[in-house]
Amino acid sequence: MTDKTLTQEILTHARGIHDYVVRMRRDFHKHPETGFGEIRTAGVIVEELKRLGLQVQTEIAKTGVLGTLPVDGASSTVAFRADMDALPITEENDLEFKSQNEGMSHACGHDANMAMLLGAAKLMVQLKDKLKRQVKFIFQPCEEQHPGGAKLMVEQGILKDINEIYGVHIDPNIPSGTFGLRAGATMAATDRIVITIIGKGGHASTPHLCVDPIVTAAEVILAIQTIVSRKVNPLSPCVVSLCQISGGTTFNVIPDKVRIIGTVRTLAKELRYKMPILIEEAIRGITSLNNASYQFEYLKGHPPLHNPQQQVDFVQDKIIELFGNKSVEQIDPRWEGRTFPITWKK
Known part of the structure; x- marks a missing residue:
């Protein structure tokens, strides 16, 4: 045949x-x-x-x-x-x-x-x-x-x-009938960070007797947001998003603790290993300056997806053979936790 x-x-x-x-x-x-x-x-x-x-x-x-x-x-x-x-x-x-x-x-x-x-x-x-x-x-x-x-x-x-x-x-961003392909780093690692800022609570009318974890948390958040722009090579894509903050129970009491939860997305293995160090350096510096302490967890999720060139070329040739030259789109790296072909070859 x-x-x-x-x-x-x-x-x-x-x-x-x-x-x-x-x-x-x-x-x-x-x-x-x-x-x-x-x-x-x-x-x-x-x-x-x-x-x-x-x-x-x-x-x-x-x-x-x-x-x-x-x-x-x-x-x-x-x-x-x-x-x-x-x-x-x-x-x-x-x-x-x-x-x-x-x-x-x-x-x-x-x-x-x-x-x-x-x-x-x-x-x-x-x-x-x-x-x-x-x-x-x-x-x-x-x-x-x-x-x-x-x-x-x-x-x-x-x-x-x-x-x-x-x-x-x-992927709803790719037209129906089109296949998105990419060789090399394609899907970012999806890691989670949990930061607890520990201060000393008290009445809002006497902040000088407290160690305010809310103010300290605000400084920590701003410091972390400068890591990508000032401490990471601009040619090494990275995303840090702090998406949840919680602390306090009422309007006139400074709490003891504030919790910050977020995510870090990286494409390069080397940068992935470096990010916990950079983030903790920022947390340590800010909390020390404010006489607060902290707990820091860096929870590694899925590693970066790396598509072998040989398999991508193979799949692309077969797609074109079946559906024509316009059926393939070369996609940019993705930051979401999704999988696109190809995933692995032994």
Whole structure:
């Protein structure tokens, strides 16, 4: 069979499962479940994979699912991955398939990711006699939280016999029918910082007898915001956002403590290791100046995603072969905790 004939066969089968993918996406969207609580979601996936005749393994990283399509004579294994969890967000629309679970919504697109992966499994079963490698389909729970389901899946050996793995995520900023690709650093590391400023509380009428953690926290916040602009190489992208501050109980009492929570996003491993040092230096200096103390936690989440050039080129060639030259867009690095192809090669 020529490449052109195979391409046409792939497109024909893909068009044939279009309605199936739409139906599955709407079902997932209607029944969202948050991290490690994807009970129904996993059940639906297992049922669909078994219907396709795949070998199915469940309860990986609690609610994760693995489907395997054995291929006779395969010398290697390729895997495809989708995330499963929804966000704790109330959906406000009137779609027929609107979320039925209060306070939960597939606002990040994982419903589409799962549906696409099931569609890919269905497509590959139909083309099994053309496959040269064993295929695994990984449905990962709890992508939206740290440390999340990916780390737990890896620790449980999900990648031990996999040579390559590809992940895909929808993006509303990319036109429909277009694939966003990037080689090298593509997704930023997503780390969390928790800072507690410890002072000495007292009455607001006698601030001179107190150590005000609110004023100190304000100085710490401003100092941290200068790190990226003054202590980081402008050619090394970095984002520091302090998104939550809490302290105090009433209008006329200076509290003992203030808590600041935020996130750090970096693309370079070296800068990622340096940021905790720079942030703590700023905290230590400001608190010392104000006779306060502090507690500092730097919680590392997912590392930066680095896409191998060889795999990106391979995927790009196949996309163009299937959908034409205008079907690929070279994307900029992303700061969100999402996955775009390609994710890993052994």
